[in-house]
Amino acid sequence: MPAAKRLPPRRALVSEAADLELLRDGELTVVGRIMDASNATLLCEITDGEREEHCVYKPVLGERPLWDFPDGTLAGREVAAYLVSAETGWDFVPPTILRDGEFGSGMVQLWVNGDEDVDLVEYAQSAAPHLRLLSVFDAVINNSDRKGGHLIPRPMPGGTPVVDYDCWGVDHGVTFSVEDKLRTVLWRWAGEPLPQEAIGVLERLCARFDEGLADSLEEHLTVAEVARTRERVRGLLRTGRHPEPSGDWPPVPYPPF
CATH class of the missing domain: 3.30.200 (Phosphorylase Kinase; domain 1)
Known part of the structure; x- marks a missing residue:
């Protein structure tokens, strides 16, 4: 792809x-x-x-x-x-x-204002490129509650196809656990190769842990949680693929929206 x-x-x-x-x-x-x-x-x-x-x-x-x-x-x-x-x-x-x-x-x-005319169910199930990148971000932070309602589509010109929408993501309080807890409505790309843009960003992100990011994160997370986040970045780079549901944790949040 x-x-x-x-x-x-x-x-x-x-x-x-x-x-x-x-x-x-x-x-x-x-x-x-x-x-x-x-x-x-x-x-x-x-x-x-x-x-x-x-x-x-x-x-x-x-x-x-x-x-x-x-x-x-x-x-x-x-x-x-x-x-x-x-x-x-x-x-x-x-x-x-x-x-x-x-x-x-x-x-x-x-506060950011989203496009209220966008059907969130349709959008969350679409192949929007930014949703694919968001799914990588969620894998990095181990997001255990990526509901469709946590997506805020950015206002775009009238008539823009849903697949071309950009978005913000909100509600990230249940993230960064040392245990694998990824739960999301964005499993569309599970098991597929990561896009090249994501690989480049993950490589830079991995380097940034030794350039101040780890210290910044440790102001809000435990040392173990920061270390595990670094390991998840390395794991994504090692496999080169989007993660798949593990079977050890409900893969979709409830309610999903």
Whole structure:
């Protein structure tokens, strides 16, 4: 299969550095709660000077205990997912930081608006090249909950075929386990050779662990989790193929959307 084609940038915002500065230094005001989230997820306004945006704030105190992830670690895992996403250059995860808010320390992520006219079921089952790259990213971070509803298709010109859509991915709190827990709706490419773009990115990502990435991740993950993430990158490069369901773990999240 030919290499995944490169589509236009995912965001047309000021800049990633400016976005991160806004998230770090802006005044955070809670305006509502996103009720269908399993953990406390608050919609906020964030302002700094003349700039005002919306963001998502997930306080650690609002995290629901899970049997397979340590308590109080989900916010940090979301930040770690952003760090890996930024290193790949695919920028699937909107700018994300850890900071204090009205209800204590938590994850704060820039709000991004998706195309509400896109049928997520159709999109998640499509052969969109960016979904293929997202499936590689999910394999790296060991995402155990890639639901279709965690895809946010980027607005594109009217009439664009679904297969050409780009997207963001959100909700990465249950990631980076040392155990293989990949659960996703993106199994379309299971067992197929990785696209050349993915191989090149994985090679660069592997090198970046010794150039500061490991240290950055260890601020949010355990040493063992960071080491296992590096091993997953090496494993993908060694096989040169998309992973397949192991049979030891339910391969599709429930509900899938």
